[in-house]
Amino acid sequence: MPCLHFLDMKRYKIEIEPKTLHFINPAGTSRGVYRTRQSYFLRLTDAQRCGIEGIGECAPLLDLSCDALPQVEYEERLRHFCNEFEQKGMIDYVAMQDYPSMLFGLETALAQLDAQGSVDLFDTSFGKGNEGITINGLVWMGTFDEMFARLEEKMKAGFRCVKLKIGAIDFERELDLIRHIRTTFSKEQIELRVDANGGFTAAEAMCRLEALAKYDLHSIEQPIRQYQWEAMARLCANTPLPIALDEELIGVNHRERKIELLETICPQYIILKPSLHGGIVGTQEWISLAQERGIGSWITSALESNIGLNAIAQLTAKVYGNDIQMAQGLGTGLLFSDNVPMPLEIRGDKLWIVKQ
Ligand SMILES: [Mg+2]
Numbered sequence: 001m002p003c004l005h006f007l008d009m010k011r012y013k014i015e016i017e018p019k020t021l022h023f024i025n026p027a028g029t030s031r032g033v034y035r036t037r038q039s040y041f042l043r044l045t046d047a048q049r050c051g052i053e054g055i056g057e058c059a060p061l062l063d064l065s066c067d068a069l070p071q072v073e074y075e076e077r078l079r080h081f082c083n084e085f086e087q088k089g090m091i092d093y094v095a096m097q098d099y100p101s102m103l104f105g106l107e108t109a110l111a112q113l114d115a116q117g118s119v120d121l122f123d124t125s126f127g128k129g130n131e132g133i134t135i136n137g138l139v140w141m142g143t144f145d146e147m148f149a150r151l152e153e154k155m156k157a158g159f160r161c162v163k164l165k166i167g168a169i170d171f172e173r174e175l176d177l178i179r180h181i182r183t184t185f186s187k188e189q190i191e192l193r194v195d196a197n198g199g200f201t202a203a204e205a206m207c208r209l210e211a212l213a214k215y216d217l218h219s220i221e222q223p224i225r226q227y228q229w230e231a232m233a234r235l236c237a238n239t240p241l242p243i244a245l246d247e248e249l250i251g252v253n254h255r256e257r258k259i260e261l262l263e264t265i266c267p268q269y270i271i272l273k274p275s276l277h278g279g280i281v282g283t284q285e286w287i288s289l290a291q292e293r294g295i296g297s298w299i300t301s302a303l304e305s306n307i308g309l310n311a312i313a314q315l316t317a318k319v320y321g322n323d324i325q326m327a328q329g330l331g332t333g334l335l336f337s338d339n340v341p342m343p344l345e346i347r348g349d350k351l352w353i354v355k356q
Contacts, residue, residue, distance in 0.1 A: 056108030132350030198225030300329025
């Protein structure tokens with residue numbers, strides 16, 4: 001393609017491509033059932049770097065992301081930030097702080113442009129296809145039989161860490177399921193994480209944590225709904241089972257507020273979703289603020305297409321380096337019937353970049 005002289009045009013150009021992705025199996029979450037999801041791909045080009053393109057994905061989650069605006073408003077705001085970038089050639093982190101999904105898309109597009117269009121965004125051994133990232137298998141909510149069958153499937157596929165979404169069937173049945181899993185598979189055979197998605201009341205939560213703790217679980221995500229810092233702090237101080245904050249971090253985008261949250265609640269872990277929790281820069285800030293306070297973290301995807309998933313995996317490899325101890329929650333990319341091709345592959349319980 002002939003290259004236009006960069007003085008005759010804006011140096012940077014961003015095309016926004018709306019993309020509706022269709023789930024192969026409708027995804028049941030605490031917020032209802034998703035059949036499709038709306039994403040936006042940003043295609044960033046630079047007149048000084050002809051033929052190279054950086055693609056990023058903005059993937060807000062309806063009813064969950066702090067920047068999930070009504071569609072027209074979202075698109076207008078996104079176009080505004082892209083125009084600003086085209087003019088200034090840099091990301092305005094202050095202006096974009098409260099729009100994590102938009103920020104993540106723009107950061108990803110720029111990272112790929114700076115990586116000369118490679119999917120190896122941050123020059124890591126994962127990005128080069130030399131190392132895989134250990135991930136957890138995810139068992140969606142369902143009936144007892146469905147959930148147990150899905151778990152066995154994950155074990156057969158080679159997963160050694162499985163996360164169960166609880167809160168869909170009644171708690172006693174869920175405990176039965178976990179007890180049944182534990183009588184079949186030991187702690188050494190399978191690490192179990194559960195995610196309550198804020199499903200317990202503050203009054204019942206401690207009893208439920210005690211009941212769950214009998215089965216050697218690794219951790220529980222968000223036992224009670226967010227914005228109850230005092231109740232959550234009490235749980236974290238007394239829990240027999242490590243607690244990981246997830247939804248609690250949504251909308252907490254400023255450094256001082258992050259510190260306040262970590263120091264008030266003192267959780268055992270935080271879980272980071274770059275599309276929801278501050279993009280690349282905001283996620284890195286969360287991780288280092290947590291580390292300074294002895295709080296662990298891991299990274300998970302949030303129903304992005306392969307564009308977003310790759311960026312999240314690359315970021316994971318960058319921030320945890322060769323020292324990734326914990327299984328990360330990087331979705332398989334097998335969720336959508338119309339996903340974007342990407343050299344990502346799961347072998348056993350690791351996510352790999354397949355060398356070209
Ligand atoms: Mg969660």
